[in-house]
Amino acid sequence: MDLLLYIIMPVYGLIVGSFIGVCIGRVPAGEDIIRAPSRCPDCGRRLTPFELIPVFSWLALRGKCRGCGVRISPRYPLIELANGLLWLLCARCFATLPAIITAALALSLLLAVAVTDGQTGRIPDGYCIALAVLAAANLFVTRAPFDALPGAVVLSLPLFAVYQISGGRAIGGGDIKFLAATGLLLGWKLILLAFAIACVIATAIHGVRVLKQNASHKLRLGPYMAVGVAIAMFVGDRVVAWYVGLLTMYN
Ligand SMILES: [Zn+2]
Structure with a gap:
């Protein structure tokens, strides 16, 4: 079973990664992604x-269109490769088949969110809806509604207040929908951890970028939040257990 998964998951990961590449090009423009x-x-x-x-065609054609010879961005094979590796990692790190599939699909959506927000400054609703549907389906497996349901609102509700007060200048509407969907998926403890990780990475990287370029640069949270959610998915439970152990050590 294990060996089969280690073969199947990266192969499907490459194929889904190819579809993610199509989505990244078409979803922000509102184009059809299926037909x-x-x-x-x-x-x-x-x-x-x-x-x-996936990947092979780009390499075989040396990154050029066979018809007109125009250069095809290495972004496509890189996304396919990244998605294949993420799916392999899921087979390695999660115990049950439902957990592996949920994590793999979530990571593909996170990859799409990170690249799309990084390029366009927007998180399309379609990705948030897909993440929310995945989280709702996952509830039937985990049967932990008292963890998941507060997870959907623990960050999105206060940040929605910030959004209203600041007139959308302090945080984007897409960021809030993303946090609601991934909060439902991760549960309240892990989404708080994910957001904390995102803030630390964003402060470090964005801070350096602003200093280097000597200019104010509008912060796009999506890529950082996607990384924070991904890290929380893999190691969040262990970090939370360690933190709770730390708090109760002297009691
Ligand atoms: Zn062409």
């Missing part, structure tokens, strides 16, 4: 099955 066939972004030529094999 419209893949085309060269430059000459519009429809891609053949040979050109749709």
Whole structure:
């Protein structure tokens, strides 16, 4: 079973990663992601099955369109590769099949959120809805509504107040929807941890960027929150157990 999973998961991860690459290009523009066939972004030529094999096609064609020779961004094979590795990591780190599949699908959505927000400054509603549906389905497996339901509001509700007071300047609406959906998925303890991790990484990286460029740079939270949620998914339970142990050590 284990060996089979270690083969199947990265392969499916590469294929889903290819779909994530399509979503990243099309979702912000409001284009169809299911029915419209893949085309060269430059000459519009429809891609053949040979050109749709994850990572391999890009390498075989040396990153160029076979029709017009325009350079195809290495972003596509990199996203496919990253997603394949994340899915392999899920097979390694989670015990049950439902947990592995939930984590793998969540990580693909997090990857899409991180890249899309990093590029456009927006988190499309579609990703938040997909994460919320995944979290709701996961409730049937974990049967922990008293952890998950407070998780959906513990951050999104206070931050929605901040959003209203600041007129949307302090935090984006997409960030709040994202935190509600991932909070439902992680539960209240882990989403608090995820947000804390995101804030620490964002302060460090964004701080250096602002200092280096000597200019104010609008902070896009999505990539940092996606990383925080991913870290909390893998090691959150252990961090929370360690923290609770620390608090109760002297009692
Ligand atoms: Zn072309």
